Amino acid sequence: MKILLTGATGFVGRNLLLDLLGDEAVEQVVAAVRNPLKLRRQLKGEGVLEIPEKLRILQAEAPDWEWDELGLTHAIHSAGLISAPDRDTYFRINVTGTLRLLERLPADLPTIILSSQAAVGPTPSGQSERHEADPATPCTWYGESKWEMETRVREQFPNRPILFLRPPMVLGPRDTATLPLFRLARSPLRVKPGIAEKAFSWVGVRDLCSAIRRALLGPFDGQPYFVTSTGVISDRQLIETAGKVLGRRGVILPVPIPLLQTAAAVIGRYPGLAEKIPNLTPDRVRDLLADRWVVDGAAFCRDFKWTPQDDFAETLRLTAEWYQFENLLPK
Numbered sequence: 561m562k563i564l565l566t567g568a569t570g571f572v573g574r575n576l577l578l579d580l581l582g583d584e585a586v587e588q589v590v591a592a593v594r595n596p597l598k599l600r601r602q603l604k605g606e607g608v609l610e611i612p613e614k615l616r617i618l619q620a621e622a623p624d625w626e627w628d629e630l631g632l633t634h635a636i637h638s639a640g641l642i643s644a645p646d647r648d649t650y651f652r653i654n655v656t657g658t659l660r661l662l663e664r665l666p667a668d669l670p671t672i673i674l675s676s677q678a679a680v681g682p683t684p685s686g687q688s689e690r691h692e693a694d695p696a697t698p699c700t701w702y703g704e705s706k707w708e709m710e711t712r713v714r715e716q717f718p719n720r721p722i723l724f725l726r727p728p729m730v731l732g733p734r735d736t737a738t739l740p741l742f743r744l745a746r747s748p749l750r751v752k753p754g755i756a757e758k759a760f761s762w763v764g765v766r767d768l769c770s771a772i773r774r775a776l777l778g779p780f781d782g783q784p785y786f787v788t789s790t791g792v793i794s795d796r797q798l799i800e801t802a803g804k805v806l807g808r809r810g811v812i813l814p815v816p817i818p819l820l821q822t823a824a825a826v827i828g829r830y831p832g833l834a835e836k837i838p839n840l841t842p843d844r845v846r847d848l849l850a851d852r853w854v855v856d857g858a859a860f861c862r863d864f865k866w867t868p869q870d871d872f873a874e875t876l877r878l879t880a881e882w883y884q885f886e887n888l889l890p891k
Contacts, residue, residue, distance in 0.1 A: 622657025732765030764870025
């Protein structure tokens, strides 16, 4: 297989690139990245001191992708924005960027597109799990951009061999988004958004990469799939387990959502402050209004004969070790 991979310097893309480079079935990986130097530095940090022959690095980014014929057999589009200052930026990268990428690729090229549970929103009221066929109710700009991306791709490329994967919360090494969680878990007083306990599906990044590699074998019929690891976790369990793997104890302090909305409204008035605290903006706080973000991943397991392997506590332990190795978190 000769695979185009976008987003190779991001969390999922970085893990996936290392997996693909170690896969004997993969002849070449073409990594399209905005900053090739950043990718080279990351690879050196992983112990890859010289670029392998099977890796080709291209400087290209959304929404404008430029390259000559690549001779590909598959494409994996994992590039995208998870945090942006405004709605237009999300849509320019996540929607327009994806559509232009598909315009650049051969019409018969099997393509995996990483979407998100955010594209369809939390679990519908009265249900224990969200299923792929449930109506979409995205509640943030990020989620709206992912849903618009899926919709526009289906409309403009109805006959393309495409597969949408919608992971829920992704956890694991090389993720910088959960660093605040571990810093919080080191404290004796840990703030939890909301009084009510919230429930989430999750997927370990190793499981997600395994699922993506399995999905490369098809079928590519334009269907969306949730990909999850085993079990449902709570926000309290997430904080407590992060503390346990760090050997720290603490007390959880639930903060009412209206108080967080007020703080977010203040932060939203100051762009510089919003950039420093991207998880506490008026848009992102909308995620906190729902208490259940649980999805059913059975369809992907059934159709692709795949079984998740990641353990929740072990995934957080490996994540903490990576932060410590990178000197992002004290030992």
